[in-house]
Amino acid sequence: MAGVLDSVNQRTQLVGQNRLELLLFNLGDAQLYGINVFKVKEVLQCPPLNEIPKRNPVIRGVAHIRGGTIPIMDLKQATGRAPLEDIQNCFVIITEYNRSTQGFLVKGVERIINMNWGDIHPPPRGAGRENYLTAVTDVDGKLVEIIDVEKVLAEVSPLPSDVSEKAIEEAQEEISVSKHILIADDSSIARKQIQKVVEALGVKTTVKKDGKEALEYLTHLVEDGKDPYKEILMVISDIEMPEMDGYTFTAEVRANPALKDLHIVLHTSLSGVFNEAMVKKVGANDFLAKFHPDELAKRVNDRMKELVGYVE
Template identity: 70%
Template structure:
C-alpha cells in the first residue's frame, strides 16, 4: 500500500502543470503514434489469440492474460488500414478505458516520453485520417499521431446512450430549459455522446474541443462582466485534451476569483486510484467515468435541483 501511495504522490506532483507521459509505438509504417501512459497497464509480446466467431474484424481474437480473457484489437485495421500480419513479432498494449480492459495490437513499442499538453495540438484539417485522431505532436522532429481510441471502441462495441426511465423527472426537465452547460472533450464521439445525453435532460449545451478553448471562453465571459457561475449551470470536462488538460483547466478556474464558484465535473475514460487524488488536489466538484448516461444525467439533474433550491 505504501508503494501505491508513493506512486500517487509522485504522479500528483504533475497535476496543474499540464504534463503527461506518452508511450510511443508504431503500426505497419514508420509513423509514430502515442498513447497516454495512464491508460496503459502493461506491454507484452503478442500472446496466442483465440478467434471469436461473429466478433468485429478489428478484434483479432482474445487472449488469456493474468487469469482474465481480454479482447485484442488491431489498431491498424481499426483506423482503416490492412491488419497487422506478423502477429508473433507484434506487441500488445494492455489498456483500461471506461473501466474496461482491452489490448491493442501494434507492430513495435518505442519508449515513454514526458511532455507538456501545450505541445499537443489538435490534428490538422484535411489529413485524410483526422477522423481517427484526437491530437498530434512532434518528438525529435517526427510527427506523433494520437489516435481517438474512444471512437474506435465505440465502433467496435457501441455503448448504449439510452437514459433509464425515472432518472429525469418532468419538473426538473421543465427547469432545465433555462440552464446552460459547458462541455469540453477532444473526442468527437465523446462530445456527441455527452451532447445527446444533456439535450435529453433538457439543458442547452455549449460544446468545445479542448481545455484551452473552454478556458478562453470562460475568461471572455468574465471579461464581459458576466457572473459565470450563474450563467452556466456547470462545466463537464474531459481530462486528456490537447493544449490544456482538464486538471489544469480546473486548477486555473479555481485560481481566478471570477470563476472559482463554477461547478466542475471531470468526465474521463481514465480509471484508477490516481484520479481521486488528482481530482481532490485541483478542486473539482466531482469525477465521473465515461460513458454512463444514467449517472451523467443524474449529476446534471442533481445540480439543477441544488441551484433551484438555493
C-alpha cells in the first residue's frame, strides 16, 4: 500500500501513445474501480473532516490539506449507494478536475496499472442512461469500472452552463447555418454541456462517444464523397476516452490527407503543462480546460470569424 501511495505523484508524469495508467480502488466490496492517474494529485489516509453547514450529503466534510481546504466526497454515496462507514480507516484520492481540487472518499486503494485505451470499452448497452460509468475494462479477469466523475461533480456541485448574451450575439449566422460541430466525449454530462453551448450559438452538432467513433464518422464522410472541411466547422474532442483517446484521434486525423485540415480543439478536465505540450505534438489547434461556457463559446465564435474573414 505504501508503495502505491508514494508513487502516485511521480507516475502522473508518464506519457504514452494511446495509453493511460489507472489507479484501482474499491468502495467496500469486491468490485474494482479505476481513475486515470493523470487526474490524481495525492492519495492519503482519510484526515479529520470538518462539517460544513447545509452541505450536500455526498460531501462528508472538508479537510485541510497542504494549506488548502478541500471538499471530501463519498464516492460510494455519490453513485447512489449507502455511505461509506468507518471513514477514519478509509482513503481519500485528491484529484484535479475542471480546474478545481476535490477529494474522493474510497474504502481502499489497490494498485496502479498501465493500459492501452484500446482495452478500455464503453459501458454495456444494458447499463442504462443513468449509470455512473464512462468505461469498463478487464484486469486479471476482473471487471474494472471507470466512474463518470464529471457526472458526479455536476450533480454535487453544478457548474454554470449558460452562455452569455454577448457570446450569442457574436455568432456568425452565415457559418452557423451551413456547418456543424463534431463533438467527441465519453461523458454524457460533458456531451450535454458542450451541446448546450454550441447550439446556443445556432450551430448544429454531431455527437460521438469516443475518438474511434468520431474517426469512423469522418472516414465515412470521405467515403460518401463529402468534403469534411466544408461540412464541419470544428471538432471539439475530449482527451480521455475509451477505444481511442483524443491525442491519438488528433494524430490520426492529421495523418489523413482528406482530414488533415480540420480544426481540432481538445477540451478536457485534465490540466497542466503536459497537456499543452501534447497538444502541440499531435497537431491540435487549441486546448481548453473544462468547463467554462463563455470560453468554449469564444473558441467557436473565433473559428466562425476566421472562416468569414472577420476582422475586429
